[in-house]
Structure formats: C-alpha cells, structure tokens
Amino acid sequence: MINFEQKGHYQGLINRYKEYLPVTDTTPIVTLNEGNTPLIKADNLAKKIGLDEMNCEIYLKFEGANPTGSFKDRGMTMAVTKAKEAGAKAVICASTGNTSAAAAAYAAKAGMKAYVLIPDGYIALGKLSQAMMYGAEIIAIKGNFDEALERVIEISEKYPITLVNSVNPYRIEGQKTGAFEICEALGDAPDYHFIPVGNAGNITAYFKGYEEFLALGKTSHLPKMMGFEAEVAAAIVKGERIMKPETIATAIRIGNPASWKQAENARDKSGGIINYVTDEEIVEAYKLIAANEGILCEPASAASVAGVIKAKKLGLIEENKNMVCILTGNGLKDPDSAIKYSGCEVKKTSAELNDILKVMDL
Numbered sequence: 001m002i003n004f005e006q007k008g009h010y011q012g013l014i015n016r017y018k019e020y021l022p023v024t025d026t027t028p029i030v031t032l033n034e035g036n037t038p039l040i041k042a043d044n045l046a047k048k049i050g051l052d053e054m055n056c057e058i059y060l061k062f063e064g065a066n067p068t069g070s071f072k073d074r075g076m077t078m079a080v081t082k083a084k085e086a087g088a089k090a091v092i093c094a095s096t097g098n099t100s101a102a103a104a105a106y107a108a109k110a111g112m113k114a115y116v117l118i119p120d121g122y123i124a125l126g127k128l129s130q131a132m133m134y135g136a137e138i139i140a141i142k143g144n145f146d147e148a149l150e151r152v153i154e155i156s157e158k159y160p161i162t163l164v165n166s167v168n169p170y171r172i173e174g175q176k177t178g179a180f181e182i183c184e185a186l187g188d189a190p191d192y193h194f195i196p197v198g199n200a201g202n203i204t205a206y207f208k209g210y211e212e213f214l215a216l217g218k219t220s221h222l223p224k225m226m227g228f229e230a231e232v233a234a235a236i237v238k239g240e241r242i243m244k245p246e247t248i249a250t251a252i253r254i255g256n257p258a259s260w261k262q263a264e265n266a267r268d269k270s271g272g273i274i275n276y277v278t279d280e281e282i283v284e285a286y287k288l289i290a291a292n293e294g295i296l297c298e299p300a301s302a303a304s305v306a307g308v309i310k311a312k313k314l315g316l317i318e319e320n321k322n323m324v325c326i327l328t329g330n331g332l333k334d335p336d337s338a339i340k341y342s343g344c345e346v347k348k349t350s351a352e353l354n355d356i357l358k359v360m361d362l
C-alpha cells in the first residue's frame, strides 16, 4: 500500500490544518484533497487598473482550482466529515449551484445521500451537471435561494438529514483555511481582502481565519475586509432584505444573507467596507481577469476584482499596499456566460489552407 502522507503528498485541508480544526485522530476525514489553491500575482491586471502607479500589488486566490471548482469544497470537507462522524446518512442544502455541487461530491465520497434545493432556471449549467453526475437528489423550486434556504432549514429540523449550508458552523471552520494559506504564502496578512458576498459565509470564514492567525502571533494585523454584493441583491449595503434579487452573477443572487451580522462584524472590526458592484462592472472585471491573467473565473467571483476597481475610484485604496482578491469559482461552470460576454466571434471557413489564411488576414 502506498502511504501518501509518508511521501509528502498533499492530503486536503483537514490534514494540513488539523490543529486549528474541530477534529480528533479518530475523525473519519472525507476529502477530495481540496485547498492548497494557487495565489497568483496579477501584475498585468494591476497595470490595467492603475494600481502599479500606486505601488500596490494584487494577488488572485484561484478557488476554482478546488476539486469541484469552487471554494465550497473547503467548507464541505469539514461539514461532511463531521456529519459522517456523527453517523449521518444524508445531507441537505439550498444552493445557487456551487454548494450543491460540493455537497453532492462529498456526499458521494462519504457514501451518503445528498438532497439539494435550487432555484429553478437560475443555476449555471456546469454546476447542475455536477450535482447530477455526483448522484444528488435535485429539487428545483419555483422560488429563489432565500426561500430554498428557509425550506431546507425546516426539513433538517424535522428529519435526520444534516444541513450543510454555511449556517452549519463546520462550513465556516473549513473555509477559514483559505486565510491561513494566504498568510503563509505572503508571510503576513494582506492589507486588503476583496471578496464577493452572497450568503456572507465566506467573508465570515476568512475573517475568522485572519483573526485566529493574528491571535496566534502568526501575522501582524488584520486585512481590511472589502466585501462586494451584486447591486440588485445588495441587502447588507441597503440594510434590508431584498425580495427579488437579480444579477447575472447567479451565484450571489441572494437577498437575505444568513451571515449578515457576521459580515458586518468583519467589516467593522477590520475597518473595511461592504459595498456593491453592478452587473456591468462584474462583466468588465470578468473579462479583464481572463484576458490579462489567463484565469477564467465565474461572474460572481469577478465581483472581488470589480470591487478593487470601484474602491480605487472611491479613493479607498492607499499607496504601497497589497491586496488579495478571492476568485471563488471556476469559469468553466458557466460556459453560457463566457460565450455571451467574451464578444468573441468564431470564424468559420473551409479546410483549405488558402481560405484559412484569408480569415487570418495573412
């Protein structure tokens, strides 16, 4: 038998960060070797945005490199591991897509059943195809994410099915490891942390990670937490629940964030902001990241970079600072958006060399 651990092969974030997580030596770890995602210095993007003139550095944390293509794997390895430890046979979640893909994958790995409630017609195709292939029971409701979340909370209270949305505290525990990785890569916490905000679990988790590393003396400060909602779903910014949230960034089409208070706490304790970006700003950033850095994230993820552009315009970024943007999900999950917004026209021609050269303008 090959012993991966002996060979130093990376074994997922629970193994990597055991001492900071609620596990013991007998906890049955359910992992797809998630985490350890690339932190990529984005000099081309910095130039495009004009951050180079301010002597600022920008780093992209590409969470799309996780096994199911989003940051949700970090929380799901913990939530499903703890569900398995407790003897659960099934898990349930509401989802705008990524949580359902992750829940379905980790449930498959754990030999559990996964039920997922999704808003009918508002899930990127790749995410739906993942949940289907991993074998989840998929229920599409005529309603939005917020309603789906209310229903799964009710169901999990009445039946022996573990809720694995980010109201499950183990999700936050797993997701905080993203902050650990950033601090280790940079040698300290960044000055600013830009992140899309939907249900607000991830901003809560990152802040918890940064606070823990500061308390342990591993870092010298907290980053300013810079959260960005989609304009027409910006409940926290507007201070009220939004009944009909709309945005092309379907992943963050959420009008009543479950971790609302925790997000405000992260903002206030870190001296950061929670603001919003428009669909146009999201699309602009989505294209900039792909065309200048070679990274295809999904539209919701681009809200972090759109946030940098907006914060710079508002004069909220100081000179000589560094910042990390979380690119929460892989752009391959949403090929419809990529094709629609790329503006690319595929040139068609015969297989003859001369015809091909002609369309190439050679």
Ligand code: AN7
Residues within 6 Å of the ligand: 070, 072, 094, 095, 096, 097, 098, 099, 100, 166, 196, 197, 198, 199, 200, 201, 202, 203, 251, 252, 298, 300, 301, 328, 329
């Ligand atoms: C790509 O999958 O809520 O603020 O059900 O998929 O922690 O909710 C997804 C959220 C950002 C927002 N980027 O994170 C779900 C779901 C992507 C996402 C968010 C989501 P939170």
